[in-house]
Amino acid sequence: MSDGAPRPRVVALALAVGLVLADSSIVVLALPDIYRDLGTSVAGVTWVLVSFNLVMALAAVPAALLARRAGPGRTAAVGLAVFAGAGLACGVAEELPTLILARCVQALGGAAAVTAALELLPASVGSERRAATVWAAAGATGAALGPAVGGLLTELVSWQSIFLIQVPIALVAAVPILAVAKHEAATGILETELRRTGRPHLLANLALAMISAAIAAALFLLVLLLIEGWRLTPIGAALVVTVMPLAAILGSRIGPLVPSAKARAGAGAIFVCGGLASLAYLPKAEVALTLPPQILIGIGLSLVLSALTETALGGRAPQAIHGGWTISARHAGVVIGLLALTPIFTADIAEQRRDAIDAGTAVILDSQVNPLVKIGLAQRIGDQLEGEEGKVPVIGPAFEPLPEDPEERSEVVGLREELQDQLDRGATHAFSPSFLLGALLALLALIPIGLSRRVEL
Amino acid sequence: MSPALRAQVLVGAAIVSAAALVGIYLAAGGSSYEPEQVQDPCQQRAWSNPQSLGEIANQFSISALDGAACQLGVSREELAQALATPEGRERFTERYGIDDEELARAIRAGLLRAIDDAEEAGALSPLIGGPLRSTVEGIPLDQAVELINNARSIFGGVDGLLGPAADLLEELLP
Numbered sequence: 001m002s003d004g005a006p007r008p009r010v011v012a013l014a015l016a017v018g019l020v021l022a023d024s025s026i027v028v029l030a031l032p033d034i035y036r037d038l039g040t041s042v043a044g045v046t047w048v049l050v051s052f053n054l055v056m057a058l059a060a061v062p063a064a065l066l067a068r069r070a071g072p073g074r075t076a077a078v079g080l081a082v083f084a085g086a087g088l089a090c091g092v093a094e095e096l097p098t099l100i101l102a103r104c105v106q107a108l109g110g111a112a113a114v115t116a117a118l119e120l121l122p123a124s125v126g127s128e129r130r131a132a133t134v135w136a137a138a139g140a141t142g143a144a145l146g147p148a149v150g151g152l153l154t155e156l157v158s159w160q161s162i163f164l165i166q167v168p169i170a171l172v173a174a175v176p177i178l179a180v181a182k183h184e185a186a187t188g189i190l191e192t193e194l195r196r197t198g199r200p201h202l203l204a205n206l207a208l209a210m211i212s213a214a215i216a217a218a219l220f221l222l223v224l225l226l227i228e229g230w231r232l233t234p235i236g237a238a239l240v241v242t243v244m245p246l247a248a249i250l251g252s253r254i255g256p257l258v259p260s261a262k263a264r265a266g267a268g269a270i271f272v273c274g275g276l277a278s279l280a281y282l283p284k285a286e287v288a289l290t291l292p293p294q295i296l297i298g299i300g301l302s303l304v305l306s307a308l309t310e311t312a313l314g315g316r317a318p319q320a321i322h323g324g325w326t327i328s329a330r331h332a333g334v335v336i337g338l339l340a341l342t343p344i345f346t347a348d349i350a351e352q353r354r355d356a357i358d359a360g361t362a363v364i365l366d367s368q369v370n371p372l373v374k375i376g377l378a379q380r381i382g383d384q385l386e387g388e389e390g391k392v393p394v395i396g397p398a399f400e401p402l403p404e405d406p407e408e409r410s411e412v413v414g415l416r417e418e419l420q421d422q423l424d425r426g427a428t429h430a431f432s433p434s435f436l437l438g439a440l441l442a443l444l445a446l447i448p449i450g451l452s453r454r455v456e457l
Numbered sequence: 458m459s460p461a462l463r464a465q466v467l468v469g470a471a472i473v474s475a476a477a478l479v480g481i482y483l484a485a486g487g488s489s490y491e492p493e494q495v496q497d498p499c500q501q502r503a504w505s506n507p508q509s510l511g512e513i514a515n516q517f518s519i520s521a522l523d524g525a526a527c528q529l530g531v532s533r534e535e536l537a538q539a540l541a542t543p544e545g546r547e548r549f550t551e552r553y554g555i556d557d558e559e560l561a562r563a564i565r566a567g568l569l570r571a572i573d574d575a576e577e578a579g580a581l582s583p584l585i586g587g588p589l590r591s592t593v594e595g596i597p598l599d600q601a602v603e604l605i606n607n608a609r610s611i612f613g614g615v616d617g618l619l620g621p622a623a624d625l626l627e628e629l630l631p
Contacts, residue, residue, distance in 0.1 A: 254467070257463060257467075258460070258463045258464050258467050259460045259463075259464075260460065260461075260463075260464040262464075263463075263464030263465075263467055263468055264464075264467065266468055266471075267467045267468045267470070267471035268471075270468070270471035270472055270475050271471045271474070271475060273475060274471070274474065274475020274476065274478055274479060275475070275478075277475070277479045278475075278478045278479050278482050278487075280487075281479060281482040281483050281487030281488055281490075282482065282487055282490065283482055283485035283486045283487040283490055284485075284486075284490065289482075292478055293478065296474060296475060296478060300471070303467075352491070352492065355491070355492040355494075356492040357534075357538070358492070358495045358532055358534040358535060359492040359493045359494075359495060359534075360492075361495075361534035361535075361537055361538055362493070362495050362496070362533070362534050365518075365519055365522070365533065365534065365537055366519070368512060368515060381538075381541070422492045422493065425490055425491050425492045425493075426491070426492045428490060428491075429490060429491035429492070
């Protein structure tokens with residue numbers, strides 16, 4: 001399979017892997033917009049993310065088997081075409097069920113392309129070890145960049161553009177792979193190798209699933225906190241969460257200095273756990289306070305994901321099947337994380353919203369503002385809350401217009417700040433149990449990491 | 458540095474940095490950053506020293522809300538939100554399965570408690586308290602809600618229920 005130009009093919013394969021794995025997180029920052037545009041609930045919109053990851057988890061290993069039976073070139077090319085077509089359907093979807101269905105089809109195509117890519121890469125880069133490194137790096141880059149790119153596109157264009165822009169990229173990536181597909185048609189398939197498939201590395205894949213659940217929690221919850229809780233714009237939130245991939249780059253520089261995959265995986269899990277626990281105990285609703293935890297999580301995810309992927313693939317053939325298992329484990333972890341955390345988070349935000357509104361009402365009642373002003377305020381706040389049922393309310397407009405009397409004006413401004421403080425407290429506190437559960441998952445991942453034997457490539 | 462030592466340093470650095478960040482956030486109040494808890498409405502709330510009719514009216518409204526909320530078994534704040542708009546009131550009565558008559562009874566009870574509190578605090582003379590009680594005991598729901606929202610109308614408004622009593626009240630102010 002060394003025909004054609006290997007370099008464009010490597011770039012195309014890396015692009016395909018990065019594009020598909022970015023898709024598991026790229027919509028994170030668009031979820032609040034989708035949530036509003038399609039008039040759904042937090043639990044409903046989560047399925048835009050869950051459906052993709054669930055199908056990826058279920059389809060990765062069968063897709064790898066298909067790649068080995070039908071030929072990785074053909075599988076990757078068809079997978080990318082399906083991914084592009086489904087991306088187009090996502091971009092024009094006007095209802096949540098249509099969007100979710102298109103996401104499922106997108107994941108089917110994506111699973112085929114990603115696992116087939118791992119089968120194609122050794123021929124282009126010279127060795128299985130090098131292929132695994134390129135494959136893991138492309139996937140990690142895509143996953144890390146996904147939320148920021150998605151946030152930028154949502155803010156600058158629309159959430160639909162996230163899917164539409166993938167169509168030409170997927171088709172461009174498919175072009176160099178078509179040459180391999182033609183070659184396969186001419187030479188036949190190595191079906192006998194199927195019999196030599198070894199068992200997957202259970203502990204490494206289990207740890208991957210647990211740590212992926214924790215990382216999904218970190219990304220999904222942090223974005224929701226920034227946009228829905230603290231009212232940042234998607235572009236603002238995208239800039240904030242860019243800290244995580246930047247820190248991941250730092251982690252990727254640290255990784256090669258430590259040969260032990262077990263130590264890197266253990267340290268990475270501890271970093272992720274510490275970052276998530278810190279997010280659970282934010283002492284104030286300030287964006288700057290999310291940066292140190294994000295740095296820990298970014299460094300940690302880079303260390304732990306690469307170490308566990310190396311361990312899961314190390315010395316195992318065929319690579320596509322074991323790559324399929326790692327994809328399956330990672331995406332299953334994301335699904336478990338989202339499904340376990342969303343109900344907790346949804347219930348908590350409703351409760352904290354009530355507590356915050358009660359605390360804010362107490363501040364207004366106990367103030368010495370003219371009762372007539374209080375009544376007006378109470379009515380406007382009531383209207384505001386009714387219009388934003390179930391969400392963290394924007395309270396500022398309820399205080400407009402401000403009284404003309406300077407003394408009364410200053411009292412009302414003080415009240416607005418105190419009420420906003422209570423809402424910030426409520427919104428921030430609502431995320432604490434979910435972040436803590438994420439930290440616990442990362443901590444528990446230390447068990448399979450500790451039990452696994454050291455495997456070096 | 459040997460590979461084994463590098464591994465130990467990396468794991469050690471992870472433990473120290475994770476523990477330090479969590480510790481710093483906890484020390485800065487991370488475990489208590491949540492909305493303040495509201496007070497039980499059945500507990501007596503201390504009257505501040507009112508300096509004007511407006512302040513007395515304010516205290517009176519708060520006491521009345523406390524009394525009504527205590528009677529209904531809800532927080533003062535939830536009741537205040539419910540009484541702010543007719544829609545809020547409807548949602549409230551639906552949620553707790555109470556009718557307008559029960560709500561009116563609770564608000565009347567709250568207003569009576571407020572009169573007691575005002576008398577105890579020395580902000581209201583028994584000369585005014587007596588007639589106020591008689592008035593409050595018979596008022597319909599809408600008027601009771603209006604009174605709880607704006608107690609000033611009891612004390613000082615031209616259209617207030619007591620009219621001349623407001624002058625007396627002004628004289629009783631510190």
